[in-house]
Amino acid sequence: MILTETPPGTPPTTPGAPSATIPPAANWRTLPAVQQPTWSDPALAARVMDHLALQPSLTAPADVRRLGAALAHVSAGRAFLVQAGDCAEPVGAAGLAAVRGKHRVIGEMAEIISSAWNAPTVTVGRIAGQYAKPRSQPQETVDGRTLPVFRGSMVNAPEPDPAARRHDPRRMLTAYHTARGVLGELHLIAHETASGQLSELWAPDAEPWTGQLPTRPWDGTLRSIVRDYGQTRRTDGTWRRTGMWTSHEALVLDYEQAFVRLDPFTGEHYLLSTHQPWIGERTRQTDGAHVAFAARIANPVGLKVGPDADPATVVELCRRLDPHRRPGRLTLITRMGAARVRDRLPRIVRAVEEAGHEVVWACDPMHGNTVTEGGRKTRHLSAVHDEIRGFFEVLRRAGQWPGGVHLEVAGDHVTECLGDHGPKDAAGLARAYRTLCDPRLNDDQARATAGLIADLIAR
Ligand code: PEP
Ligand code: MN
Numbered sequence: 001m002i003l004t005e006t007p008p009g010t011p012p013t014t015p016g017a018p019s020a021t022i023p024p025a026a027n028w029r030t031l032p033a034v035q036q037p038t039w040s041d042p043a044l045a046a047r048v049m050d051h052l053a054l055q056p057s058l059t060a061p062a063d064v065r066r067l068g069a070a071l072a073h074v075s076a077g078r079a080f081l082v083q084a085g086d087c088a089e090p091v092g093a094a095g096l097a098a099v100r101g102k103h104r105v106i107g108e109m110a111e112i113i114s115s116a117w118n119a120p121t122v123t124v125g126r127i128a129g130q131y132a133k134p135r136s137q138p139q140e141t142v143d144g145r146t147l148p149v150f151r152g153s154m155v156n157a158p159e160p161d162p163a164a165r166r167h168d169p170r171r172m173l174t175a176y177h178t179a180r181g182v183l184g185e186l187h188l189i190a191h192e193t194a195s196g197q198l199s200e201l202w203a204p205d206a207e208p209w210t211g212q213l214p215t216r217p218w219d220g221t222l223r224s225i226v227r228d229y230g231q232t233r234r235t236d237g238t239w240r241r242t243g244m245w246t247s248h249e250a251l252v253l254d255y256e257q258a259f260v261r262l263d264p265f266t267g268e269h270y271l272l273s274t275h276q277p278w279i280g281e282r283t284r285q286t287d288g289a290h291v292a293f294a295a296r297i298a299n300p301v302g303l304k305v306g307p308d309a310d311p312a313t314v315v316e317l318c319r320r321l322d323p324h325r326r327p328g329r330l331t332l333i334t335r336m337g338a339a340r341v342r343d344r345l346p347r348i349v350r351a352v353e354e355a356g357h358e359v360v361w362a363c364d365p366m367h368g369n370t371v372t373e374g375g376r377k378t379r380h381l382s383a384v385h386d387e388i389r390g391f392f393e394v395l396r397r398a399g400q401w402p403g404g405v406h407l408e409v410a411g412d413h414v415t416e417c418l419g420d421h422g423p424k425d426a427a428g429l430a431r432a433y434r435t436l437c438d439p440r441l442n443d444d445q446a447r448a449t450a451g452l453i454a455d456l457i458a459r
Contacts, residue, residue, distance in 0.1 A: 028289035031289040032285070039254075049258050058129070071276075075327045075403060080457065086435070088437035089178075101410070101411020107123065108241075108443075110231055112454050116458045120222065122230050126408070127248075129175070130248040136282075148166075155171060172252070230243075246275050250271065270297060275300075276299060276301065277294065305335070311348050314351060319355070336390075338369055341368075361401065362405060366406075379417045381419030410435070411443060
């Protein structure tokens, strides 16, 4: 296929290199885009976008395709998806410092879950790009002053100060450079792990790793994907974590558009700011810019689905985002709330199944369970766990694979969610409440959540 499918007049480029033509994904510009920054200097914003469009991409089309293949295995019930990380990532040194902790805890969750059923976990971070936030209110009042809300470090700063809250387009550059640094860290970690793996294989009594595969009916494709980006079996039968794919909410379309690049080998356009972008609950308008943008890129795409989504709308979104009904192209990230998941989700699952989309069903048990205690946003671990239980019940009853979870987790011992392994009351939240936006599970709560998932899978 391939080169002949490239639009006429398009110069050949190397994969991921900036494309000289305006990609078709730019059609979103004619559609309403909600939750966009109001840049303080629009001319500067335009220059920043031009500059970013000439920068090296952050991901490569071949890797994005491999994640797509891994997610097809998840949709078929042969692997489990763990997608997790910050609600809002910090930029700069703080962003880089947090990478190892997050990689470790997500890898530990993967090991716990994989051990339950002897099959791989596909690990995707909310990482290397999660710098923009949709908000329910445009303004907030802090100490009597009304300020524009914090919209993620790609847009403004969290400090409660009018100057910090301006939408500064130069922040898109900071976000890009931080993402590059974070990816560098992730590559280093993967390299370190791989070297360990090699010495293990070279040990005289070690069997080749291909001899250690579990007996599940997964094929060679998944095997190699998981070896590089997920997990491998150790010779003692436990799991070794390796790399991690990246994901973020593709919210600020000015930034994302700069990373839509033509893959000359397939003639398709990829969003190379990440591996798997997702569309948030607030920006999934059927005729809106975000859906049109995601519809035109070849990446696997996530879509948040909240309790008020009606089944017909979800099916229409599936039709637009997954017109070819490609297994794993679409991950439906349901975030219903513990109180509503058993009531609202069954109809949606049935409608999507009847429409013939082989999606990955993933449970976000965080965003439907946010409460305020003592002036701080928090979540009760018990509610998070109850939504996961409800999700498994609904999917199982529908004969579908509960394919994954989507969590907000920190790589250390923060005190942002209430309950077991964390603060018991609102006063305890203050001890290490460090999130830039929504409350995250701490490392112990994340491992406990993986334990629950392992139990539910093994059941
Ligand atoms: C988020 O994932 O941080 C988020 C804002 O989610 P949602 O779009 O589901 O509200
Ligand atoms: Mn969040």
